[in-house]
Amino acid sequence: xxxxxxxxxxxxxxxxxxxxxxxxxxxxxxxxxxxxxxxxxxxxxxxxxxxxxxxxxxxxxxxxxxxxxxxxxxxxxxxxxxxxxxxxxxxxxxxxxxxxxxxxxxxxxxxxxxxxxxxxxxxxxxxxxxxxxxxxxxxxxxxxxxxxxxxxxxxxxxxxxxxxxxxxxxxxxxxxxxxxxxxxxxxxxxxxxxxxxxxxxxxxxxxxxxxxxxxxxxxxxxxxxxxxxxxxxxxxxxxxxxxxxxxxxxxxxxxxx
Ligand SMILES: [Zn+2]
Ligand SMILES: [Zn+2]
Numbered sequence: 472x473x474x475x476x477x478x479x480x481x482x483x484x485x486x487x488x489x490x491x492x493x494x495x496x497x498x499x500x501x502x503x504x505x506x507x508x509x510x511x512x513x514x515x516x517x518x519x520x521x522x523x524x525x526x527x528x529x530x531x532x533x534x535x536x537x538x539x540x541x542x543x544x545x546x547x548x549x550x551x552x553x554x555x556x557x558x559x560x561x562x563x564x565x566x567x568x569x570x571x572x573x574x575x576x577x578x579x580x581x582x583x584x585x586x587x588x589x590x591x592x593x594x595x596x597x598x599x600x601x602x603x604x605x606x607x608x609x610x611x612x613x614x615x616x617x618x619x620x621x622x623x624x625x626x627x628x629x630x631x632x633x634x635x636x637x638x639x640x641x642x643x644x645x646x647x648x649x650x651x652x653x654x655x656x657x658x659x660x661x662x663x664x665x666x667x668x669x670x671x672x673x674x675x676x677x678x679x680x681x682x683x684x685x686x687x688x689x690x691x692x693x694x695x696x697x698x699x700x701x702x703x704x705x706x707x708x709x710x711x712x713x714x715x716x717x718x719x720x721x722x723x724x725x726x727x728x
Pocket of ligand 2: 576664665666700
């Protein structure tokens with residue numbers, strides 16, 4: 472039955488929600504909570520014929536109808552409640568960085584779905600992520616997870632090089648250049664990287680090729696613009712949109728000291 476594969480992208484986020492709800496969740500609670508963290512759009516919002524339900528809700532219900540969690544061995548379903556089991560906790564743990572990366576960067580729903588599907592499908596191949604923001608946010612992780620740090624730094628260096636060769640290293644939204652504003656001594660080569668689309672690499676795959684492809688999915692932005700882009704969480708502003716705002720309103724006044 473080809474239908475079965477359809478809700479696989481909900482597995483990791485659902486396990487995550489079970490975990491934060493003390494290990495258990497009902498389908499009725501799972502639907503709005505998944506909706507909240509995944510922000511479905513497009514086809515998944517279509518109301519199904521003769522039902523008071525959209526496709527997204529139906530996908531969540533299919534987790535039970537298709538015994539998805541039991542089949543994978545990640546959770547059990549009794550008396551209307553899903554409960555995460557040890558194998559599910561281990562699976563969640565293995566993929567926690569990927570999930571955090573996908574949810575924290577506010578990727579669009581189609582990108583989120585596509586990449587969660589990849590994670591489910593490629594289970595046997597170890598997926599590596601590049602996200603310096605994840606490391607900054609999680610502080611101590613830098614010590615434990617040197618690997619993520621090294622990878623992210625490689626992407627960062629590659630992207631800095633790439634964008635510097637195209638001219639100055641400026642914010643893609645407002646044109647701010649840290650070196651010009653703060654001086655070379657402290658501002659040189661500083662910029663944040665906004666991830667437009669998720670970037671994965673499989674362990675053992677060619678890193679140089681991955682970086683070559685990946686560089687088009689990150690953009691240099693200043694810290695202020697980066698915060699503005701992500702201000703409303705799962706509905707990030709498009710960079711072109713923010714650039715238009717800056718064009719219309721971007722007057723600032725340096726008079727603090
Ligand atoms: Zn900016
Ligand atoms: Zn960003």
